[in-house]
Amino acid sequence: MKKLCVLSALSLTACGGGGGSSPTPSAVISNSPNTATTQEVTYYREVKNAIPSLSLYYNKTCKTEANSFIISPGDLNQDNLKDLLIMLWCPAPNADYTGPAKNTVISLVQNNDGTFRMGNQELFGRDTVETSGVMGEAGDIGIGDYNGDGKPDIVLASSLEDGRKFVIYPNGGHSWQTTLTVFMSKPDSGYNVEYVGNIWTYESVAVIKGKNRDMFHSGGRIWSYENNQWVSKTIHYKVDRTAVFFDNYLTVNVFDGKTIGWQIGTVDTDYSNFTRTQYLHIADLKLVNVYNDSIKGNTQEYLSTIDGNDYLMPGFNSICILPGSTSSEFTIVAELQALKLPEKYTGQKLEWSVPGKNGNVTWDNYVTKILTYKVNNGNLTKINYSGLDKDIVNSHYISCVDMNSDNKKDIFVKRWGHKQEKSIIFLSDTNGFTEVPENKIPAISPIYNGHTVLAVDLDNDNKTEIIYGPGTGYKKDYAGLYDDYQVFKPVSPL
Numbered sequence: 001m002k003k004l005c006v007l008s009a010l011s012l013t014a015c016g017g018g019g020g021s022s023p024t025p026s027a028v029i030s031n032s033p034n035t036a037t038t039q040e041v042t043y044y045r046e047v048k049n050a051i052p053s054l055s056l057y058y059n060k061t062c063k064t065e066a067n068s069f070i071i072s073p074g075d076l077n078q079d080n081l082k083d084l085l086i087m088l089w090c091p092a093p094n095a096d097y098t099g100p101a102k103n104t105v106i107s108l109v110q111n112n113d114g115t116f117r118m119g120n121q122e123l124f125g126r127d128t129v130e131t132s133g134v135m136g137e138a139g140d141i142g143i144g145d146y147n148g149d150g151k152p153d154i155v156l157a158s159s160l161e162d163g164r165k166f167v168i169y170p171n172g173g174h175s176w177q178t179t180l181t182v183f184m185s186k187p188d189s190g191y192n193v194e195y196v197g198n199i200w201t202y203e204s205v206a207v208i209k210g211k212n213r214d215m216f217h218s219g220g221r222i223w224s225y226e227n228n229q230w231v232s233k234t235i236h237y238k239v240d241r242t243a244v245f246f247d248n249y250l251t252v253n254v255f256d257g258k259t260i261g262w263q264i265g266t267v268d269t270d271y272s273n274f275t276r277t278q279y280l281h282i283a284d285l286k287l288v289n290v291y292n293d294s295i296k297g298n299t300q301e302y303l304s305t306i307d308g309n310d311y312l313m314p315g316f317n318s319i320c321i322l323p324g325s326t327s328s329e330f331t332i333v334a335e336l337q338a339l340k341l342p343e344k345y346t347g348q349k350l351e352w353s354v355p356g357k358n359g360n361v362t363w364d365n366y367v368t369k370i371l372t373y374k375v376n377n378g379n380l381t382k383i384n385y386s387g388l389d390k391d392i393v394n395s396h397y398i399s400c401v402d403m404n405s406d407n408k409k410d411i412f413v414k415r416w417g418h419k420q421e422k423s424i425i426f427l428s429d430t431n432g433f434t435e436v437p438e439n440k441i442p443a444i445s446p447i448y449n450g451h452t453v454l455a456v457d458l459d460n461d462n463k464t465e466i467i468y469g470p471g472t473g474y475k476k477d478y479a480g481l482y483d484d485y486q487v488f489k490p491v492s493p494l
Helices: 120-124
Strands: 004-006 026-032 035-040 044-047 067-074 083-089 103-110 116-118 141-144 153-159 166-168 174-185 191-200 206-208 215-218 221-226 229-234 244-246 249-255 259-267 274-284 286-292 297-306 309-323 329-340 350-352 366-376 379-383 395-401 410-415 424-429 432-435 452-456 465-469 486-490
Touching: 067 141, 067 452, 103 120, 120 191, 141 206, 141 215, 153 215, 206 244, 249 309, 249 366, 259 366, 259 379, 274 297, 274 379, 309 366, 329 395, 366 395, 366 410, 395 452
Parallel strands: 286 350, 309 395
Antiparallel strands: 004 206, 004 244, 026 035, 044 486, 067 083, 083 103, 103 116, 141 153, 153 174, 166 174, 174 191, 206 215, 215 221, 221 229, 244 249, 249 259, 259 274, 286 297, 297 309, 309 329, 329 366, 366 379, 395 410, 410 424, 424 432, 452 465, 465 486
16 A cells, blocks of 8 residues: 555635625736836636526425535546535424435536536436435545545445434543445446445544555444445544555544544554554643533533643544655644633633523634644654644634645635635745735625635646535525535636
């Protein structure tokens, strides 16, 4: 095994799109040593009507607003153009609906002119495609070639996050039952939808790149497709969405109830055992009592002190990779996310609730620290890049993608966006990273909350588009609920 393998860099990124182009700052262009003129610079333009109305595919079991997530799994119909998948999550079924809330999956196949068509019939042979539960975002998706035919296959880890199949762990934390759904490519064209199995864990998928076919980790098991059927085996170590398998090594974060950190070690040939060779400590953990408004009950959650501040429920939410010269040399960019307490914890009552409700900790307290780790031939080193030392409020997933067409990976940070925050772009430079001024990023419409954002080079022209769409809390008549996806194409370097 000689390829770098990570949880695929899907990273649904940050927000915006208000039916027009971004603000147009000025640039001074010198025509001669003694004269200068001012010219407006537009950094992105909107591709009008690139994505069609999705209202016909809306899950009719919903009674209130829905969530929407978008990913780019690659070329699904072998025409050398990147296609899209959109998951619509109905979190509140009608009173007479007895089953769990489900994702409805919509495929968008790219046309030659840069627009998209709905492709469920083309790819799946039917209009309605459902997973076995609901899912989150990048960490819940694994894209790989699991049957060895050279085409992308997609694993979705979908939980029953509607109040049923809920478990509170005795050592702290909570989760829902999660079901694995696989979109497996067929020999000729299109995809089969397979429901693989149930796991009791927080939904996450980590891809393992193999020589002939890929595997994935989820729920404490390694899953492989052998002799036309899925086979899983238990492993004796913990892996989550931040896992990086490469050569004979595994790099993954540590969250053992006592500490949080990062580790590297070796895995045996069948991945059943892991031997740690190095550990980097970040913070100690302790359990505290918290009233959780989302489940209307008390739980115990972890608290840690980092850089002199107290954080509730710290954890690595997503990672992406800055490549090096070989598969054994690269940099992990990790998003450490937590609820930052407004004051030092001294035993006071903690209540976690959504914004607008009573509680001393809400989603508005979520912050992200971007941590970077250099991996070189099995050695792990914490490094600090200039420009990445800020706490980012309301971020939610990162991706490493070339945003400036200079063949260097930059960092794109998605925001929650319910306050219409723009996404954040850190461009790589010789000294580290430089944050792109906010006025260069497309404007945000008040109807978006930021779940549905994607940064991807759709047409393979070495220019990365930004896609905006509605997310949680977007309220509108159902007939037009998902009509507002927008595609912005770069026209000037950032």
